[in-house]
Amino acid sequence: xxxxxxxxxxxxxxxxxxxxxxxxxxxxxxxxxxxxxxxxxxxxxxxxxxxxxxxxxxxxxxxxxxxxxxxxxxxxxxxxxxxxxxxxxxxxxxxxxxxxxxxxxxxxxxxxxxxxxxxxxxxxxxxxxxxxxxxxxxxxxxxxxxxxxxxxxxxxxxxxxxxxxxxxxxxxxxxxxxxxxxxxxxxxxxxxxxxxxxxxxxxxxxxxxxxxxxxxxxxxxxxxxxxxxxxxxxxxxxxxxxxxxxxxxxxxxxxxxxxxxxxxxxxxxxxxxxxxxxxxxxxxxxxxxxxxxxxxxxxxxxxxxxxxxxxxxxxxxxxxxxxxxxxxxxxxxxxxxxxxxxxxxxxxxxxxxxxxxxxxxxxxxxxxxxxxxxxxxxxxxxxxxxxxxxxxxxxxxxxxxxxxxxxxxxxxxxxxxxxxxxxxxxxxxxxxxxxxxxxxxxxxxx
Numbered sequence: 001x002x003x004x005x006x007x008x009x010x011x012x013x014x015x016x017x018x019x020x021x022x023x024x025x026x027x028x029x030x031x032x033x034x035x036x037x038x039x040x041x042x043x044x045x046x047x048x049x050x051x052x053x054x055x056x057x058x059x060x061x062x063x064x065x066x067x068x069x070x071x072x073x074x075x076x077x078x079x080x081x082x083x084x085x086x087x088x089x090x091x092x093x094x095x096x097x098x099x100x101x102x103x104x105x106x107x108x109x110x111x112x113x114x115x116x117x118x119x120x121x122x123x124x125x126x127x128x129x130x131x132x133x134x135x136x137x138x139x140x141x142x143x144x145x146x147x148x149x150x151x152x153x154x155x156x157x158x159x160x161x162x163x164x165x166x167x168x169x170x171x172x173x174x175x176x177x178x179x180x181x182x183x184x185x186x187x188x189x190x191x192x193x194x195x196x197x198x199x200x201x202x203x204x205x206x207x208x209x210x211x212x213x214x215x216x217x218x219x220x221x222x223x224x225x226x227x228x229x230x231x232x233x234x235x236x237x238x239x240x241x242x243x244x245x246x247x248x249x250x251x252x253x254x255x256x257x258x259x260x261x262x263x264x265x266x267x268x269x270x271x272x273x274x275x276x277x278x279x280x281x282x283x284x285x286x287x288x289x290x291x292x293x294x295x296x297x298x299x300x301x302x303x304x305x306x307x308x309x310x311x312x313x314x315x316x317x318x319x320x321x322x323x324x325x326x327x328x329x330x331x332x333x334x335x336x337x338x339x340x341x342x343x344x345x346x347x348x349x350x351x352x353x354x355x356x357x358x359x360x361x362x363x364x365x366x367x368x369x370x371x372x373x374x375x376x377x378x379x380x381x382x383x384x385x386x387x388x389x390x391x392x393x394x395x396x397x398x399x400x401x402x403x404x405x406x407x408x409x410x411x412x413x414x415x416x417x418x419x420x421x422x423x424x425x426x427x428x429x430x431x432x433x434x435x436x437x438x439x440x441x442x443x444x445x446x
Contacts, residue, residue, distance in 0.1 A: 031073075031074045031396075031431065032395070032396070033073065033074055033396050033416070033444075034072065034391045034392040035072050035391050035392035035445055036071075036100050036392075036445040037069050037072055037100070037136040037444075038069070038070040038072065038389075038398065038442055038443070038444055038445075039067065039068070039069055039094060039133070039443050039444075039445065040067070040069075040070065040400060040412075040414065040439050040441070040442045041066075041067055041068075041083070041085045041094040041105060041439070041440060041441045041442075042065065042066045042067075042068065042085075042412055042435060042436040042437060042438040042439045042440070043065060043085055043087040043402075043438035043440060044057065044061070044063035044064040044065045044066065044438055045057060045109075045111060045438075046088075046119075046438060047403070048346050048384045048402055049346075049348075051346050052283055052346070052347070052348055054118045055117065056112055056116060056117065056118060056119055056122070057112070058117065059114065059115070063436070063438065064436070065082060065083060065085050065086075065107075065111055065438075066080040066081065066082055066083065066436045067080065067081050067082075067083040067094070067131060068080040068435050068436060069133065070414075070433065071136050071137060074433065077137070078433075078435065079136070079137055079138070079139060080436060081131065081139045081140065081141060083103075083105050083129050083131060083141065084105070084107040084110060084111045084129060085106070085107050086109045086110075086125055087384075087386070087402065087438060087440045088108040088109050089108040089153070089208070090152065090209060090258050090259040090326060090327070090386075091259070091326065091327045091340075091386040091387030091388075091440050091441035092152070092153035092154065092155075092208075092209055092259055092387075092441070093105060093106050093107070093152075093154060093441060094441050094443060095154045095155050095156045095443070096133075096443055096445055097180075098158060098159070098160050099160065100133060100445030101132070101133055102130060102131065102132060102142075102160075102183070103133055103139075104128060104130055104154055104156060104163055105128070105129045105154075106125065106127070106128050106129075106147065106151035106152075106153075106154050106165060107125035107126075107127055107129075108125045108150055108151065108152055108168070109122045109124060109125045109150075110122060110124065110125050110126070110127070124149045124150055124169070125149070125151060126146050126147060126148065126149050126150075126151070127144050127145065127147065128145055128146075128147045128151065128154070128163070128178065128188075129141060129144045130142045130145075132183075133445075136445075143184075145178075145185050145188070147165055147167075147176055147178070147188050148165070148167040148169060148174060148176055148188070148190065149169040150168045151165050151167050151176075152167060152168040152208050153165070153207070153208060153209045153210050153259075154166075155210055155211045156212070157212050157216055158212060158214060158216045159216055160180060161179065161180055161181070162177050162179060163177070163180060164176070164177055164178075164210045164211075164219060165188070165210070166208065166209060166221060166222075168206045168208060169206075173192065173193050173200075173204065173205035173206060174190045174191055174192050174193060175190075175191045175207065175210065175219070175221065175232075175244070176189065176190055177189040177191065177242050177244075189242060191244050193205040193207065193221075193230075196232065196244060196245065196246055198223070198230055198246070198250065204226070205223060205225075205226070206224065206225050207221050207222060207223060208222050208223075208224040208257075208258050209222035209224075209257075209258065209260055210222075211260070211261070211269075213262060213266050214264065214265070214266040215266060215301075216234070217233065217234055218232060218233055218234060218247055219232040219234055220260065220262060220269050222258065222259065222260055222271065223250075223257075224256050224257050224258050224274075225278070227252060227254065227255055227256065227257060228250045228251060228252050228253065229250065229251045229253060229257060229269065229271060229297060229313075230250045230251075231247040231248050231250075231251075231299070231311070231313060232244045232245065232246060232247055233245050233246070247311055248299075248310065248311030248312055248313050249311070249312055249313060251313050251314065251315060253271050253273060253295040253297070253315060253318070254271075254275065254293045254318055255273055255274075255275045256273055256274040256275050256276050256278075257274075258272060258273070258274045258326060259271070259272045259326065259327060259328055260272060260328060261330045261337075263330055263334045263365070263367065264330065264332060264334045265334060265367065266299065266301060267298065267299055267301060267367065268296055268297060268298055268299060268316075268367070268370055269296075269297045269299060269313075270294060270295065270296050270297070270328065270330065270337060270365075270372075271294065271297070271328075272292065272294055272325045272326065272327065272328040273292055273293045273294065273295060273318075273325075274288070274292050274325060274326055275288040275292050275293065276288060284347060284351060284353060287324055287344065287346075288323060288324060289323070289353070290323070291320040291321060291322050291325075292320070292321050292323065292324060292325035292339070292341070293319060293321060293325075294318065294319055294320075294321050294325070294328070294337065294339060294363070294372060295315055295318040296315065296316045296317050296318075296365075296370045297313055297314065297316070298313065298314055298315075298316050298370050299313050300312050316369075316370035316371065317371055317372060319363070319374060320374070321339045321341060321361040322359050322361050322377050323342075323344070324341055324342040324343055324344070325339040325340065325341045325342075325361065326339075326340060326386050327339065327385075327387045327388050327400075328340075329389050329390055329397070330365070331390045331394035332392065332393065332446075334365065335364065335365055336362065336363065336364060336365060336390070336394065336419070337372060338360055338361065338362050338388060338390070338397055339360070339361045339388075340360060340387065340388045340399050340400075341358055341359040341377070341385075342358055342384050342385060342386070343355045343358050345357075345358050345382065345383045345384060346383065346384050349405075356405065357379040357380060357382075358380060358382050358384075358385045358401070359377040360377070360378045360380070360385075360388070360397065360399060360415075360427065361374060361377050361378075362375040362377075362378065362397075362425055362426075362427055363375060363425075364425050376427075378417070378427045378429075380399075380415055380429065381404065382401035382402075382413065383401065383402055383403045383404060384401065384402035384403065384440070385399050385400065385401040386402065386440045386441065387399075387440055387441035387442050388400065388442065389442050389443055389444050390419075390444070391444050392445075394419065395418065395419055396416060396418055396419060396430070397417040397419060397427060398414050398415070398416055398417075398442050398444070399414065399415040399417070399442075400412065400435075400439045400440055400441055400442040401413045401415055401439060402438055402440055403437060403438065411434055411437045412434075412435045412437050412438055412439030412440075413432045413433065413434055413435060414432065414433040414435055414439070414442060416430040416431055416432065416433065417429055417430060
């Protein structure tokens with residue numbers, strides 16, 4: 001039995017980072033977004049071109065890693081606090097507590113050290129930051145603790161008592177569970193994926209995504225190098241000690257299931273299969289030239305099953321999205337699915353494959369049959385859109401975009417779309433909310 005240790009909340013002197021309040025009204029544009037606030041994470045240590053030439057912002061750059069809060073309804077106010085994060089990885093490095101009062105952020109690579117000029121100068125990330133959002137207009141960093149190297153994705157238990165972290169290090173293929181008690185972070189619990197009985201023979205056990213089931217009883221983990229999804233049962237003994245075990249069968253999906261989402265009812269898991277070529281030695285070779293796909297997995301969550309019942313999960317359908325889909329979102333009512341498709345916006349403008357426009361793919365989802373029907377792709381100008389979310393009522397879709405070509409206002413942005421359902425699902429472009437450079441994930445506090 002492991003004895004839990006809890007770290008005290010850091011005082012203001014430990015991480016005294018002042019929030020910068022920026023007030024700017026978007027002229028002649030109305031954003032009727034629903035929810036408490038939007039939370040946006042931005043990487044100030046990367047350009048989109050860094051993936052090609054390796055160069056990063058210099059010491060004199062005004063770009064900084066940031067967590068930006070946008071109170072809703074939006075009146076032009078955005079408040080940012082410096083929090084280390086990285087675009088290297090899926091748009092899953094930020095998670096909110098169920099009540100929206102705390103944000104958790106992991107860094108795949110650390111912030112640029114003094115003298116760093118290239119991507120290779122950046123060190124492995126290893127920290128989890130905890131940010132108080134009790135007043136979203138005055139966010140403050142509470143604490144920062146060390147976790148495993150290259151933390152890739154994060155999610156918070158539905159009761160807010162555990163933070164799950166997926167790591168992508170070949171040296172430590174583990175999941176981490178961090179207990180939360182009275183707003184304090186506990187000692188990370190390391191769980192080897194191989195020790196859970198997941199075979200490594202079919203590829204590395206690098207995990208790119210983790211998500212708690214709405215019941216809090218299960219975890220879903222994407223093994224993107226194996227093209228498989230595994231499901232874990234979460235239990236606690238009488239002392240509160242956590243344990244994980246395999247729940248049912250691993251499920252094979254299409255190539256490179258980098259991220260995903262559970263449906264609100266917990267009956268299906270939908271993966272975004274990027275389809276990169278990991279044997280390629282260049283960005284152009286690694287990025288797919290064909291469309292990415294989306295797979296729907298039906299979970300065996302029959303509550304009437306006996307204790308001896310062995311869960312059997314299965315793929316229902318796989319459909320094409322668009323080229324280089326990385327982020328995925330599901331509407332609050334579970335009827336719509338959307339992917340953000342980078343296409344070839346990150347390639348040099350003189351590349352034959354370069355595309356100025358990215359796209360969003362919208363799908364109708366039938367929760368009974370598990371079938372997806374693609375409505376359409378919607379183009380917009382932007383470089384490296386990754387994370388996206390529906391607002392609290394599902395009436396809008398918001399896409400985090402890393403940067404823009406030839407923009408009069410350098411920085412990142414949130415592309416906002418209004419959703420209509422008649423006669424079929426459709427997106428109507430509303431406008432852009434400017435946010436710090438490098439925005440790669442956005443979430444909404446309902």
